[in-house]
Amino acid sequence: ELKVEQNPLFLSMQEGKNYTIYCNYSTTSDRLYWYRQDPGKSLESLFVLLSNGAVKQEGRLMASLDTKARLSTLHITAAVHDLSATYFCAVVETSGSRLTFGEGTQLTVNP
Amino acid sequence: NAGVTQTPKFQVLKTGQSMTLQCAQDMNHNSMYWYRQDPGMGLRLIYYSASEGTTDKGEVPNGYNVSRLNKREFSLRLESAAPSQTSVYFCASLPLGLATDTQYFGPGTRLTVL
Numbered sequence: 001e002l003k004v005e006q007n008p009l010f011l012s013m014q015e016g017k018n019y020t021i022y023c024n025y026s027t028t029s030d031r032l033y034w035y036r037q038d039p040g041k042s043l044e045s046l047f048v049l050l051s052n053g054a055v056k057q058e059g060r061l062m063a064s065l066d067t068k069a070r071l072s073t074l075h076i077t078a079a080v081h082d083l084s085a086t087y088f089c090a091v092v093e094t095s096g097s098r099l100t101f102g103e104g105t106q107l108t109v110n111p
Numbered sequence: 112n113a114g115v116t117q118t119p120k121f122q123v124l125k126t127g128q129s130m131t132l133q134c135a136q137d138m139n140h141n142s143m144y145w146y147r148q149d150p151g152m153g154l155r156l157i158y159y160s161a162s163e164g165t166t167d168k169g170e171v172p173n174g175y176n177v178s179r180l181n182k183r184e185f186s187l188r189l190e191s192a193a194p195s196q197t198s199v200y201f202c203a204s205l206p207l208g209l210a211t212d213t214q215y216f217g218p219g220t221r222l223t224v225l
Binding site: 004009033041042043044045048050088090097098099100101102103104 | 142144151152153154155156159161169170201211212213214215216217218219
């Protein structure tokens with residue numbers, strides 16, 4: 001059974017600081033996704049990572065994938081308040097079609 | 112394009128009542144999914160439909176049934192609601208299932224079972 005773990009689950013940081021969210025998964029995977037969810041809202045796709053060493057960047061967010069370590073990171077650079085949200089990673093098992101989600105990381109960026 | 116739509120947005124049920132959550136997408140996507148989201152947890156897959164005419168169980172199917180009415184619509188039915196089914200329910204759709212595809216999520220249905 002595929003398990004996906006994120007840490008930290010809660011993150012409070014100051015504006016302007018850098019931080020990294022980690023996503024570990026337990027079996028081989030074809031694809032890894034990062035989503036953002038604002039309170040009371042739906043999920044918004046941020047990144048799709050397909051291969052070992054893949055790196056994607058959008059604004060202050062950068063995601064990477066290490067399939068050998070079964071690890072993805074979401075790095076936040078010079079955080080701003082607008083980045084406050086819950087971030088989920090989700091993994092598709094090799095040869096599978098179903099997403100398995102991590103528990104989510106609730107990020108709060110304080111002015 | 113409305114994307115993925117869900118009705119209702121909010122619902123309160125009494126234990127034992129039944130209801131159907133509706134989901135529709137206008138993007139001609141092949142696959143559709145139902146998830147539930149509980150506080151402090153990620154989304155858990157209830158049922159999915161890889162293509163029109165097929166449905167499969169996900170991680171937490173007990174207490175639910177689904178119907179893929181046509182390519183656009185995928186409904187979730189609670190036959191006899193229980194307090195443990197209090198949750199936020201999200202429907203999602205996926206284009207062709209190519210490696211680069213991502214799931215598109217609806218706005219959610221907030222269900223309370225008393």
